[in-house]
Amino acid sequence: MMIKSLNRLYAESAGRVSDKWSLYISEYDRLFGKYRESPVKLLEIGIQNGGSLEIWSHYFQQLQSAIGCDIDPEISKLQYENPDIKLVVGDAKLESTKNRILSLSDSFTIIIDDGSHHSRDIIGAFARYYPHLDNDGIYVIEDLHCSYWQEFKGGLFDPLSSMSFFKCLADVINHEHWGVEKDRVEILHRFESEYGYEFHEEDLKSIHSIEFINSMCVIRKADPDKNLLGDRLFAGKIDNVAKCLDQNYPSEITVPAQTENKWAVSTSSIEDELNRRTDELKLLKNEISDHEEQIRLLNEELQKYQTSASWKLTRPMRFSRRVVGRAFLRFDNIIKRQKDFVKSYRSTRKQQWDYSNWIKKKEALAHKQNHRQEDLNQLSYQPQISILLPVYKIDQKMFQHTIESVLAQSYQNWQLCIAFAYPEDQKLSDYIDSITSSHERISTTVIERNEGISANSNASLDLATGEFIALLDHDDVLAPSALFEIVKFLNENSDHDFLYSDKDCIDENGTLRLNALLKPEWSPEMMYSVNYLTHFNVIRRSIVEQIGGFRSETDGAQDWDLFLRVSQVTDKITRVPGIFYHWRIHLGSTSTGIEAKPYAVAAQLKTVQDHIIAQGLRATVEMNNDSGFRIIWDEKPQTTIDLIIDARHRNSKRLNRIIEKLLSQETSYHLNFICILPEDFNWEYSDRIAHSQSSISIIKYYCEESRTSAIFDGVKQGQGECLIFTSDDVDDFNEICISELAGWTINHPEICFTSSLVLDSHHNVLEAGLIVDKYDRGTPLFKGSVLRSWGWFGGPLWFRNCSASSPWMVAVSRADYEAVGGGDSSLEFDQAFIRLCREMRQRGKRGLVNPHAKAIIHERPEKVIPPYDESITSDPYFHPYFSSVHPLELKQ
Numbered sequence: 105m106m107i108k109s110l111n112r113l114y115a116e117s118a119g120r121v122s123d124k125w126s127l128y129i130s131e132y133d134r135l136f137g138k139y140r141e142s143p144v145k146l147l148e149i150g151i152q153n154g155g156s157l158e159i160w161s162h163y164f165q166q167l168q169s170a171i172g173c174d175i176d177p178e179i180s181k182l183q184y185e186n187p188d189i190k191l192v193v194g195d196a197k198l199e200s201t202k203n204r205i206l207s208l209s210d211s212f213t214i215i216i217d218d219g220s221h222h223s224r225d226i227i228g229a230f231a232r233y234y235p236h237l238d239n240d241g242i243y244v245i246e247d248l249h250c251s252y253w254q255e256f257k258g259g260l261f262d263p264l265s266s267m268s269f270f271k272c273l274a275d276v277i278n279h280e281h282w283g284v285e286k287d288r289v290e291i292l293h294r295f296e297s298e299y300g301y302e303f304h305e306e307d308l309k310s311i312h313s314i315e316f317i318n319s320m321c322v323i324r325k326a327d328p329d330k331n332l333l334g335d336r337l338f339a340g341k342i343d344n345v346a347k348c349l350d351q352n353y354p355s356e357i358t359v360p361a362q363t364e365n366k367w368a369v370s371t372s373s374i375e376d377e378l379n380r381r382t383d384e385l386k387l388l389k390n391e392i393s394d395h396e397e398q399i400r401l402l403n404e405e406l407q408k409y410q411t412s413a414s415w416k417l418t419r420p421m422r423f424s425r426r427v428v429g430r431a432f433l434r435f436d437n438i439i440k441r442q443k444d445f446v447k448s449y450r451s452t453r454k455q456q457w458d459y460s461n462w463i464k465k466k467e468a469l470a471h472k473q474n475h476r477q478e479d480l481n482q483l484s485y486q487p488q489i490s491i492l493l494p495v496y497k498i499d500q501k502m503f504q505h506t507i508e509s510v511l512a513q514s515y516q517n518w519q520l521c522i523a524f525a526y527p528e529d530q531k532l533s534d535y536i537d538s539i540t541s542s543h544e545r546i547s548t549t550v551i552e553r554n555e556g557i558s559a560n561s562n563a564s565l566d567l568a569t570g571e572f573i574a575l576l577d578h579d580d581v582l583a584p585s586a587l588f589e590i591v592k593f594l595n596e597n598s599d600h601d602f603l604y605s606d607k608d609c610i611d612e613n614g615t616l617r618l619n620a621l622l623k624p625e626w627s628p629e630m631m632y633s634v635n636y637l638t639h640f641n642v643i644r645r646s647i648v649e650q651i652g653g654f655r656s657e658t659d660g661a662q663d664w665d666l667f668l669r670v671s672q673v674t675d676k677i678t679r680v681p682g683i684f685y686h687w688r689i690h691l692g693s694t695s696t697g698i699e700a701k702p703y704a705v706a707a708q709l710k711t712v713q714d715h716i717i718a719q720g721l722r723a724t725v726e727m728n729n730d731s732g733f734r735i736i737w738d739e740k741p742q743t744t745i746d747l748i749i750d751a752r753h754r755n756s757k758r759l760n761r762i763i764e765k766l767l768s769q770e771t772s773y774h775l776n777f778i779c780i781l782p783e784d785f786n787w788e789y790s791d792r793i794a795h796s797q798s799s800i801s802i803i804k805y806y807c808e809e810s811r812t813s814a815i816f817d818g819v820k821q822g823q824g825e826c827l828i829f830t831s832d833d834v835d836d837f838n839e840i841c842i843s844e845l846a847g848w849t850i851n852h853p854e855i856c857f858t859s860s861l862v863l864d865s866h867h868n869v870l871e872a873g874l875i876v877d878k879y880d881r882g883t884p885l886f887k888g889s890v891l892r893s894w895g896w897f898g899g900p901l902w903f904r905n906c907s908a909s910s911p912w913m914v915a916v917s918r919a920d921y922e923a924v925g926g927g928d929s930s931l932e933f934d935q936a937f938i939r940l941c942r943e944m945r946q947r948g949k950r951g952l953v954n955p956h957a958k959a960i961i962h963e964r965p966e967k968v969i970p971p972y973d974e975s976i977t978s979d980p981y982f983h984p985y986f987s988s989v990h991p992l993e994l995k996q
Contacts, residue, residue, distance in 0.1 A: 107140065109133055113159050120182070122155030128246065131317055135242060139164060139213060145238075146170045147205065147212045149196045149229055150219035154182045161186045169209045173201065197228045197656035199559050211236050215243045221250035223257040224299050224706065225657050226266040228556070231301040234323070239310070243323040245270070257706045264298050270321045273314050280332060283362030300556030300659055333357055459608075459620050459896065462994045463683075480515065480588070485595045488517050489587055489642060490570035494560035495578045496525040500532050502579045502688065505614055507539060510576070515587035518545060519570050523563035525551040558654035558662045565645075565653050574642045575663060579688045581610065582640070586684035590642050593680045601644040602670055602677040604637045606985075607685040617686065620896045624905070625980035626677040629855075629952050632712060633732035633902040635664035640685035643670055658711050660704030665711040672718055681984055709733070722851060730892070730901045731955045737847030741772040745846050746822030746918075749779045750815060750831035750911075750933070751787070758832040760790040767796060769842045773826075775799065778818040780811070812936050813929035819921065826850050827918055829911040829937070835865075836960040837913060844957035845915035856920040856949035857941055859909035860957035861900060867891045870961060873906030873953040875982045875989045878975035880938045882908050883989040884967070897983065897992060904953045907979050908941035910934060910967070913959035920944045 108116075110133045114124070124132075144164040151157060151172035160170050161184075172179070173192045180193050190208050194201035196219060215237055217229050226245055237243050251258040251267035258265035269292075276288045288308040296302055312326035336355045343349045362368035480486075491510060495503065510520050522540070527533050527550050540548040547567040551560060565573065574590075576582065590603055608620040623636055630636050641663070651669045658665035671677060705727070712733050713725045722738040747766060751759045763777060777800040781787060785804075793800070801821050805814035819827055826846045841860060848858040862871040869889045874882030886900040893899055911934065921927075924943040927936045941951055969990055977984040987995040 107165070108162075110136075110159070110163055113162055117155065117159055119158050120155035121153040122159055123152070124156070124246075125319065127318055128320065131320065135244070135322060136163070136214065141165050142213075143168050144213045145209050145211065146214045146216070147209070147233065148172050148216045148218065149233075150174055150217070151179060151191075152176075152218075154179060154184075154191075156218075157189050158184065158186075161189055171205055171208050173205060194652070195655050195657065197225060197232065197556075197559075198652070199555060199562060200653070202232055206236065211238050213238050213241050215241070216246065217244065218246045220657060221247050221256050222657065222706070222710070223251055223262075223264065223266040223269070224659070226251075227269050227295055227299055228301050228656060230269075231303055232555075234325070235304075235307050237325045239325055239327050241325050243325070245321045245323075247319055248321055249319045255709075264295065267321075269295055270314060270316070270323075273308075273311055273323065276308050277311055277314060277331070279308075281357070281359055282368060283359050283365070284368045296554075300554060302553045302555075304553070458994055459618070462996065463617060483515075483591055483595050485598055486515075486517050486591060487572055487594065488519060488570035489515075489572045489574050489590070490519040490521050490568035490645065491574045491576050492521050492523075492561055492564035492568065493576050493578060494523045494525065494557060494564050495532075495536070496554055496557075496560060497529070498526075498532070498578045500535060502612075503532065504535070505581055506576065506578055509582040509584075511543070512584045513582065513587045514584055515591055517591075518587055519568065520546045521564040521567035522546065522548040523551055523560045523567070524548060525554040525560045525563075527552065556656050556659045558656040558659050561662065562653045565648065568645055570645060572642050573645045573648055574640065577639075577687075580639065581614065581686040581688070583682075583684045583686070585682075586640055589680055589682050589684060590640075593678075597678070600676045600678050601647055601674040602667075603642045603680050604677075605640040605680050605682050605684040606983075607639045607687055608683050609689050610686045611689055614686075614688070619689075620683060621898070622681075622896050622983040622985055623679055624897075624982065625679050626671075626675075627905040627981065628671060629903045629905050629950070630898075631664070631668060631671075631715075631903075632735060633955070634898070635661070635667065635708075636898065636902075637667050638663075638685075639687055641667070644674075647674060658707045661707035661711045664708060665714070668711060668715040669718070672715075723847075728956070731903065734956050735847070737843070737851045739772045739843065739847070740850070742774070743826070743846075743850060744774045744776055744822070744824040745826045745828055745842065745915075746776050746778055746819065746824035747828045747830065748815060748818045748822075749777060750811070750829070751779055751781050751785065752811065753832045754782055754785040755832060756788040758835075759787060760793055762830070762832055762834060763796075763800075764790065764792055765837065766842065767792070768839075770839050771843045771846070773842065773846055775842070776822050776824055777801065778803065778821050780805065780814050780818050812927070812931060812933040815933055816927045816929050816936075819918075819926065825918055827916045827921060828914065829916065830913045830959075831911070833961055833963075834913055834959050835962045838956075838958045841913065841957040841959065844954050845913070848952055848954060849915040849917050854948075854950055855952055856917050856944035856947075857909070858915045858952045858954050858957070859906065860913040860959040861953060861955050862910070862912050862959050862961060863891065865960060865962040867960075869900045871910055871912070872900040872955075873904055873951070873981070874908045874910060874938065875976055875979045876907040876938060876942070877970070877973040878978070879970075879973065880935060880942060881970035881973075882910065882934075882938050883969055883976065884910070885989060886992075887969075887990045895992070896994075897986075901955045903955060904981070906951045906953050906981050907945065908938040908951065909953065911937045912961070913957070916940075916944075917949075920947065920949055923947060 111129050114122070114129055140163065143166045145168050146160055146164070148156060148170070151174045154172060157170050157172045161167055167188055170189045171192060172189070173194065173196045175195050177193050179191055182191060192201060192204050192208070194204065196202070215233055217226060219225055219229060230243070234243055245266070248267055250256040251265040252260055258267065262268060272291055275291055279288045287305050289303050289305050292303050309328040309331065310325050312324045312331050315322040338348055341349070347353060510518070522536060524533065524536050536548055540546050549563050549567055551563055554560065586605070589605070593603060594600065604623065606620065606622050608617050610617055621636070621638070627636070647670055648666070651673060654662045655665055709725065709727060716723050716725055716735065724736045726734050726736060728734045749759070749762065759779065766775060779800060779802050781802055781804050783804045783806045789797070803814050803818045803821065805811050826849050828842065828845060837860065845858045845860060848855050859873060861869070864870055869886045869891060871884035872886045875885055876882045885906070889900055891900060921940070921944070924940070924947065927940045929936070931939065945951060972988055976982060976989065977986065982989070985995055987993050
């Protein structure tokens, strides 16, 4: 029987689809030819439609097993006639998935990695599965061209890309020639540090060769003795040139010592550079702090001058530009540039001062009301909470502080699950042994090889027996009442699956508390900007196990990823107000900023991308410096948007300007304009608008009382899937404003309205949504704030769910609008719009402020801030600890 080539098998295949680049096919024939008539055990990571497994079963004549692993649960539906083909659904980077694979075959002749192509995953798969490759086996990585792209954590000169990793293996192969006393594993430390994987000397010794082909890397394994250069062999008898047959001619290679060679003896240059830059960063931060203090003092001096008699007396002179114009303007520009910085700085300092005073009063009261035994006895429902605590390379003093905070919990039905992944630290290991033996509620597992934060967290999860799990970092601290307050809430709401609290930060010594974050109720869209849930989080264990625990490919954003995947299976998510968690700020913690762990950025992107896909939303994700991420929706060119424009200013120039700006928007939607005009307004079209009259309708109203009715009548004139309410108050908006507003409202089935972020001409915030009281009165959030500022309620540049918004530039789903019967024409329009938002939300929908859509208003409309009513704290997107929306202040 003729044995068909792989190319022939692919050409004749009529079964399940398999796609490979043509170069791969010819190379695989060359690489795998010698195995065709030998027993073969094959593992393929990433199988898509499963066609490749079918082809391999025909290619290898003595196939013993072909295991395909893919994260897509749809592969479980695949059926094969060949019983030697096995499928494993799961993330190949998880320990549980690896164990399932090894239960089917404990070693492999051939391993093919055609998985995610992300550098972290490729390197992780090699660390996990190469040790299980047979001697004389082949490990192949496909599609390495992705390692040159930043979307896959790569780049031509990226020192941490998968291509850079495999280049390092070429040096590993030549270890015996280094000329310095170093283990092979030392040159891989930067990958271990960045990605959290560990490599072992014995495994690296077995690498026989590494071969690079376009987009492929091939690694062959052999017994370590076969990988040495060996003795020099001589053939022939004539040595007229070099006297090779002389008995003094060296038969072994002599490696000259390289201890004086700076390119051989230095440790990782990247790590050294990082440490040096870290020290520089500390110095720069100190300098910034000094400069900030100088700015504060100078600003105080400036205020003294501005309020002085001489300043007032010389005021007329300052208006004469011919005398001091240019100099004054330069001075004025300097002041303006510093103004936002100083304003933000002052706000931050004031908040810190207010917060320090607030916690003294708040927690002094809490201490007086501390939970006595009778309080605990009143809890009829006392579920066990298993606290997951993965531990790796941590200062023992910080870690002891963490443990003490657990032991100090007033609620006692807890279990502490420690996964210790750094047993080399003997002192810390002894301490963990001591507390484990002293406290029966502490369970510990020792991980000999650090597998990364997700795998270590899963090891903690494996120890858990509680109904709920709680997440705790090895350097952070719980408030004594943390568990009690969570269980107290569960006694009244036992069906909830996910509970989270507020948090603040502590300094490295644990003596200073700062950077409080008070959180709204569950705000799904805020998660596209930031993992605002951070800490403290308590989740029903059965749900965490149902979704497969933590995912290693999201290390650095693993909690964020977990929270989003939990939200895909339950909506019983709630906030329990209270600062129950203290996040420690120190070098290397993400609390100092995302740059502390650069790999986390790529993990965050993957987390958000995967969540979009899991929800079936037609969109892509890109990083954004200001707002975390931007969701880019697939536009439907046939979709019509009705723009209802309230032209109450009776100004042709203003109205023409806004329509012309809308016509120039970067969008493929069809725009239909419905202009609401006072009866006495004679609109004079600009030339451009005169050519667009076919898409413009006009509705007039006779008095202010009929304005609301006219606006809602305007909605009836159109048929667009999306309505955008705006007015000639708006002077400008960014180029993607319409696409951003309509994209969310048209494509996300749970979003009923999307508001722009409203700014003044200096880009200070006028409104980031409204906080609404029981009388349907709205107060603008972040009014007067500097755009790029963040405080104890986050910042205006975050995606933010909201109860309502002012109708300056807001998209509304027509379906949701009509489902509630439209707006109430008997009310003033702003009031009617707030009520409309409420009624649409009562149908289970959400409102959103999209920071990527920005509307600019040069002349600030004077909107009266309604008087404070306590009911405003019941707005789910506000917080009960605040006594005011504008300005945002804590209750004292």
